[in-house]
Amino acid sequence: MFELIVFENCPFCHRCQLVLLEKGAAFRTVQIERSKKQDSKHLLSPYVRVPVLWHDGRPVYESSIINEYLEEIVPTPALLPQDAGRKALARFWIDFCNTRFMPAYFNLLKERNPERRAPLKADLMGHLEFIETGALVNVSEAEPYWMGQDVTLVDYAFYPFFERFASVETYRDITIPADHQRLRGWLNSMHGLEVVGRLARPRDYYVEYFGRIYADQ
Numbered sequence: 001m002f003e004l005i006v007f008e009n010c011p012f013c014h015r016c017q018l019v020l021l022e023k024g025a026a027f028r029t030v031q032i033e034r035s036k037k038q039d040s041k042h043l044l045s046p047y048v049r050v051p052v053l054w055h056d057g058r059p060v061y062e063s064s065i066i067n068e069y070l071e072e073i074v075p076t077p078a079l080l081p082q083d084a085g086r087k088a089l090a091r092f093w094i095d096f097c098n099t100r101f102m103p104a105y106f107n108l109l110k111e112r113n114p115e116r117r118a119p120l121k122a123d124l125m126g127h128l129e130f131i132e133t134g135a136l137v138n139v140s141e142a143e144p145y146w147m148g149q150d151v152t153l154v155d156y157a158f159y160p161f162f163e164r165f166a167s168v169e170t171y172r173d174i175t176i177p178a179d180h181q182r183l184r185g186w187l188n189s190m191h192g193l194e195v196v197g198r199l200a201r202p203r204d205y206y207v208e209y210f211g212r213i214y215a216d217q
């Protein structure tokens with residue numbers, strides 16, 4: 001039995017919940033209130049963050065590492081390509097998500113001063129374009145996921161930020177361009193996945209949730 005320590009509406013926790021569900025693993029989710037995290041410090045990572053996966057009495061930290069751990073412990077269904085080169089490429093895209101895409105998304109969302117947002121918007125738009133023209137070049141009906149025919153950890157690394165995209169659309173005036181058809185197609189494929197549907201929250205939930213934190217006064 002796995003135990004996943006989460007906060008409400010944490011995209012990193014969402015990544016791991018999706019993978020646990022996709023693997024059909026038995027798990028329980030323990031939700032901690034952000035405001036009370038000091039009381040539960042023993043359950044959190046050394047960075048005082050969630051998610052943390054507890055398994056066999058040991059903690060595993062960081063969402064990408066947790067998902068790789070799950071891939072090892074619960075190998076079926078496989079969520080990384082078997083071929084070493086393709087596996088390295090999958091890890092590159094997860095790294096891109098963690099080090100480029102996700103920071104650009106949060107940098108824009110967290111910028112309180114509207115006058116400072118233009119370069120941050122340009123940064124995020126640049127990443128969307130890179131995804132459209134550099135990552136999803138082969139996305140099609142036959143190969144609907146990031147790495148092709150099969151869903152992988154890459155899809156589950158990116159998806160939570162796109163489920164929350166209403167936040168930047170509503171409060172930071174940015175949208176996925178209409179001509180980014182591959183990205184839109186990928187997102188549609190993700191919406192069709194059973195495990196995504198099981199956790200999905202409606203757009204209104206995110207608009208309301210992020211509005212409390214990031215709406216301009």
Ligand SMILES: N[C@@H](CCC(=O)N[C@@H](CS)C(=O)NCC(=O)O)C(=O)O
Nearest residue numbers: 010011012048049050051062063064
């Ligand atoms: N790199 C970490 C990021 C995790 C992260 O930033 N989690 C947030 C919640 S969404 C957190 O715990 N923040 C600490 C806080 O809000 O006090 C991962 O991938 O697991």
